[in-house]
Amino acid sequence: MLESRPGDAFQLGELLNNTYRIEALLGRGGTSDVYRARSEISGRLMALKVLKAEFTGNDDYLALLTREEAIREIRHDAVIRYSECNRTQDGHVYLLMDYVEGPGLDKKLKQGPMPADDLLTICRRVAGGLEAAHARQIVHRDLSPDNIILKDGDPSRAVIIDFGIAKDTNPGAETIVGNEFAGKYAYAAPEQLDGRTDARSDIYALGALLLANFRGKPPDVGRNPMEVVQRKGQPLDTSGLPEPLKTLIDRMTAPDPKDRFQSATEVLRYLDGTEGADATIIVPKPQQAAASPAPPPRRSRRGLYAGLAVVLLAAAGAGGYVSGALDPLLGPRLPVADPYTLVVDKPESGPPRAVGHVPDAALQSTLASLMADRSGSADLTLARGAIAPSWGADVLETIGQLDDLAEWSLTLSGNRGDATGWTSDRALQERLMAALSSDLPGALEGRAEIAYRPAFLAAAALAPALQALEDCGPLTLKDAPATGYGPDTAVTVTGRVAETATRVRLFDALREIAGARDIVLDVEVLNPTLCLIESHLPQAPASAIDVVFTVGDRDEPNPSGRFFVGENPVIDVVLPPDVTDGFLTVSILDVSGNVFHLLPNLNREDNSVAALRDGRQGEVRIRVAYDLQEAAENGGLAFRVDDSTLGKSKVIVLHSAEPLFDGLRPTAESASGYAQALQEFAGRNAASLLSLDSRILVTATP
Incomplete structure (x- = not known):
């Protein structure tokens, strides 16, 4: 840290x-x-x-940051x-x-060489994540040891991070040789120096970082641009590496992209010993013909799925194909996949896809046909694993139930799975939740989360929830659409609340009404004391008067206004050049319900701007809360943060043409007493108030 x-x-x-x-x-x-x-x-x-x-x-x-957010569409345990x-x-x-706890491969690199078995495990895991990313046409472009974290230190739980990291991708000396980039270019594919990047560039980077972690040091890319270009055109030195790690890295890091593994799927097949097997079907978008038959009605699909499931059960021999009992009849056993994963999803806009493992050619062909019917794709590998005999039939039944949704996803690891989706058909949502909310079909373990999203949600439907939870002034819908909120329109609320619990209740109440729509609470959490004062503050415009904070113990500026236990907050009010007359009243409202009057008070009674300026022109700083040493010398107010009253306090600066109150207020008083005095002043002499400015001061434990 x-x-x-x-x-x-x-x-x-x-x-x-x-x-x-x-x-x-x-x-x-x-x-x-x-x-x-x-x-x-x-x-x-x-x-x-x-x-x-x-x-x-x-x-x-x-x-680039927005592009990184788009990576959330990738659903794989090895991808952040x-x-x-x-x-x-x-x-x-x-x-x-997501926060991933564990060492990065960069830390492991500094600790020395890693065992080949661990690196093969990492390769399998990371290649699976790249396979999922590349299926979404997303290339990492910056894969290096610091972008792979071993969750809980376990090589089999490696996670890829930092997709879309901001960097200069143009070739040139600053990019290649600068200290910030030298480490990254140790792993960059040769074609990246020419500004060309595709999935094979990620494969090169993965091979290069595996080699680095086996050696315990990164590849030497040279000391100047000419050396970098020259060395990138040569194969990496893999002498002394054990097999199969040596051949794996050689084929991942060939300088010419055409000589490498062409996809992460090929890397996985090499690791599984199935390279060259006809195990993958990619279904292109079918060409439309003039005499294409009309597609069957949507409702007829469920019967089709059921029929196919029966065929699959018969073809699987009640699990014999997966278990190996039918090997004498059906030929060699399939490679083992662990974990045994399958992802089938249908985005709201865009083609569906099926990616992962299947136990037999019948299910492989069926899923490929289903994807082709919808102009989608299937990338399915035959494998055996720890799955139930009815796994294929159960998968098809689940897909058949989900397929009427506007958007859905089924993610499986072995027999365990999660299904999500949404619909604007309330009856369909209720039917599916009744059928799937407690368990998925057959031997599949897991449950579905199916959301209901009305086509359009009127802003008026949200008003009662807002009004019921207003405990610190009005809560307002920001930019509420006149036609109502569509399924993908975020609901944004602005305002203040008195405590975090209110904010949580507000979120829950809006979620209940808005369904799966994004909810953005641009809501400031104050506390009951500040909310009381907010409701009693007189109406006055803000001005250019500023409040600045300093850490008194260290004389360091503190623009955040956050102070930790033991620190000494110093507060200055900054008068702009044009504020030359009137009176300044400065108070701080703390979280315990008390108000401390910083100006005027018994130790400093004259709060006229002329006296505070003392002949100074231009911008002037007026100190109203001192560091401890200053306070000891001049008798001014000073504070030290303790752990008894942590939270938000508010510094209020009132500029008025006349003195704000009749006589001095006590140095400290209750918030309710101060609020009453403010109301009385506003009722008598509101026109005298020229401006009102404030800053939040936060006290916290380190």
Whole structure:
């Protein structure tokens, strides 16, 4: 873990968008930093990649981060799962992904050589993830040891991260030789130096990093551009490697892409010993003919699936083909697949696909035909594994039940599976949930999550939920469509709430109404004290008066306004050049329900702007909360954060033409007393109030 700095995008303990609590800074990169965060709604750990401030206005970097978010369509255990790409109120763009605990291969590389068996296991796992990514036409382009994490240190649970990482892909000295890129180009395929990249480039990179981890050091790419280009045209040195690792890496890292394995599927077949077998069917989009027969009615498919399932059961000999009992009749046993995976899905827009393992040619042909009927594709490998005798029939029955949905996915690992999807047909959703919510068909273990999404949801349908949970002012639907929310339209709510529990209840209430639509709560969580004051503050415009924070112990600027236990918050009010008269009233409302008056108070009674400026022109800083040493010398107010009152406090700056109150308020008073005094002033002399500005100060444990 790294130490946070005052200039970092997020500080430890900060609550991002009122959902994700920042727990640790995991790493710093050239264009982004990565944090560990925990959802305060679900408790789930997440990794959070935030684009550095200087890149947030660059459309190229934003596009790359958005591209990385699109990787969430890949469903494979070896590929990091992405959640959302979002922007905070102060402009930071971040990407959420699953948090994976374990060492990266870069750390293992520094520790020395790895065993060949572990590297073969990693190769099988990562190649499976690349197979799923390449099926989606997504090429990693930057595969290297730091982009593969061994979950819990287990080679069989390797996970690929950092798809779409922002980088300069143009050839040239800065890209090839610069310190930031030298390590990456140790693993880049030769064609990448010419700006050409395809799936075979990922295969080269995987082979190169396997070699590096076997040797315990990265390949030497040279010290200048000429050496880099020359060495990239030569085969990697695999002398001394044991078989089959040597041949595997040789064929993955051939300098000419035509001489390499042409796909991740070919790598897997080599590892399984089935290279050259006719085990894969790719179904192209069929050509339309003038006399094409009309497609059968949708409702007739279920009978077709049932009939095919019976045929498959008969062909499988009640599991004999998978178990090997029929080997004397049917020929050699199939290779073992572990894990035994199959993914069949149908996107809302786009062709369906089936990718993974099947136990027999009958199911392989059936799924390929089903995909071809819908202009989709099938990439299916014959294999045996730990599956039930009725597995194929159960898969077809599940697909038959899901196929009327607008979008669906079935993901299987052995007999265990998950089915998801959605429909705007309430009766269909209820029927499928009744049939599949407790268990999938036959011997398949798992359940379905089928969501109901009305075609359009009126904004008025959400209003009662918002009104019922307003505990800190109005909650508002942002940019609510006049025609209602479509299935893919996010519901965005703005406003304030008094506590995190209210935010959670709001999310649950909206989810109940909005179904599977995205819900974005752009809602600030305050506390009951701040909400009380918010409801009693007089109406006044904001101004250019600013509030700035400093860590008194270290005299360091603290733009985040977050202070940890033991630190000494120093507060300055910055007057712009044009604020030269009137009176300044500064108070801080803390989380315990108390108000401390920083200006005026018994130690500093004169709060006129003229006295505070003391003849100074231009921008002037007025210190209202001191560091401890200053306070000891001048008797001013100073604070040190303890763990008894952690949370959000609010600094309020009121600029008025006349003194705000009759006489001095006590240095500290209750929030309710202060709120009543504000209301009385507003009722008597509202026109005297020139501006109202505020800043949130957060106290937290490190």
